[in-house]
Amino acid sequence: MNTAVEICGVKLKNPVTVASGTFGFGREINEFFPIKELGAVAVKGLTLEKRLGNVSPRICETPSGIMNSVGLQNPGIETFLREELPFLKAEGVPVIANINGSCIEDYVRIAGIAAKSDVDFIELNISCPNVRCGGAAFGQDEKTVEKITREVKAECGEKPLIVKLSPNVTDIRVMALAAEKNGADALSLINTVMGMKIDLKTKKPFFENKVAGLSGAAVHPIAVRMVYQVRTVTSLPIIGMGGIMCAEDAIELMMAGANAVAVGTATLINPYSARDIKNELVRYMSDNGISDIAEIICAAHK
């Protein structure tokens, strides 16, 4: 049985990866299972300088999901490269560096630093709803997506560039094409869906940043729809994510057009989720007489 997929020339032993911001830098989950069992690991969103993130509260539960407002807390890319990346490389799992900035120049600089490192992919995050400057704003305007993709791609050298798309747009196909035409090697979607909660006691928004990112099972049908739509306009590799709680959810996204998937919120509930989903996926293939994962990918378009 073949479970391996190739994304931009990098072989993933299976299509199950994890979503940035739900897996730290891999160390904690590696205490539960060997993370090298996964296809790849997307690390916590990185910025040029250390960021302390947003003030608490940063999370709340919603029907069939959660909202978060972490605000890209991270130690900065240099500390990541020095103190965290060697561990991930030693574990032998492909690494997706999720990069962020508050202006295009920041993205260009951080991409240049990541390009000279041992990471396997650069994931351009233009869809984080939880920062005041930058973030999702870059992913919501076609011209900005074009410009930022073009300028970041120029710094990426040989590293494959994944552009992570925001679901908070009128037509995600427009953004996918804008990224593709300007050098994106792959796409990842969807980031969290922008939401809000009002605290009944204070009569004010629950999160200091007012808006927050909705994830979990509640957003899965949105992810399936958007991956399907994007697949109709591009042949770029797609890493599909959004509310994958079990193997069936992952398979659905792959049938909709994803070449690989990323487990996110599920890891917050059960640290074994990504591995369990990978194992269930293998069982599904075996139970259904599927000898190659390629038979699942894009099946809904055939």
Place this chain on the structure above:
Amino acid sequence: MSDIFNCEIIKKSQCFEYTDLMISAPEIAEKCRPGQFLHIDCGKGTTLRRPISICEVAGTCVRVVFQVKGKGTKALSECEEGGSISVLGPLGNGFDFSGERVLLIGGGLGVFPLLQAAKTAGKNSVAILGFRSADAVYLKEDFEKYCREVYISTDDGTAGEKGFVTDIQKRIICGFDLVMTCGPDIMMKNVSAVCRDNDINCQVSLEERMGCGTGVCLCCTRTVMRGGEPDNLCVCKEGPVFDSREVYF
């Protein structure tokens, strides 16, 4: 090393607004430390687990006591004896017993995680337990089994002394070389200040809205001073117990 266990509910009782559960958890009972917590799947349509501190270890069982605060704890309070719950744990760092004479100061729900600490600290320890009123007083007899002395304070004076735990703390602090405290932030802030004035080490057990419990989502952070600069650390992984001098209240 923590893991996920399906734990049978051996005994359940309800008193005042508290639910008191004894669950069968041999692996957790064997390795957990006072001050650590469990991340419990409350079922009934909840998404995230809920962090509940370990109150006591009894043989192969672990006791947790909690109050209904929202949807999750409500669902958990409706569990039944003989049923089972999914538990991730033990999690967090726990208290550091680097003192001979330990003073335990708990307020409200913060009293519960201190019981196992009292057991570990032994007969040299003294507890000050603060509650709203007499009907909220819980675990007094349990603490009396392990501590040399137990003081009770209530806001309205219906049990023990009327006033704050710090009123008692100020009076008896001299004989101790370590304070462990858990309760409302304002109480821990005041307890920490008394400790600072008396140059006594103080460990505070913090609470924050939590996601994963394992340190991957960075949702439950508190700002602490460490290594000479402020940093946001996860209560679940770097805590819940911190040196009071590190914490910004």
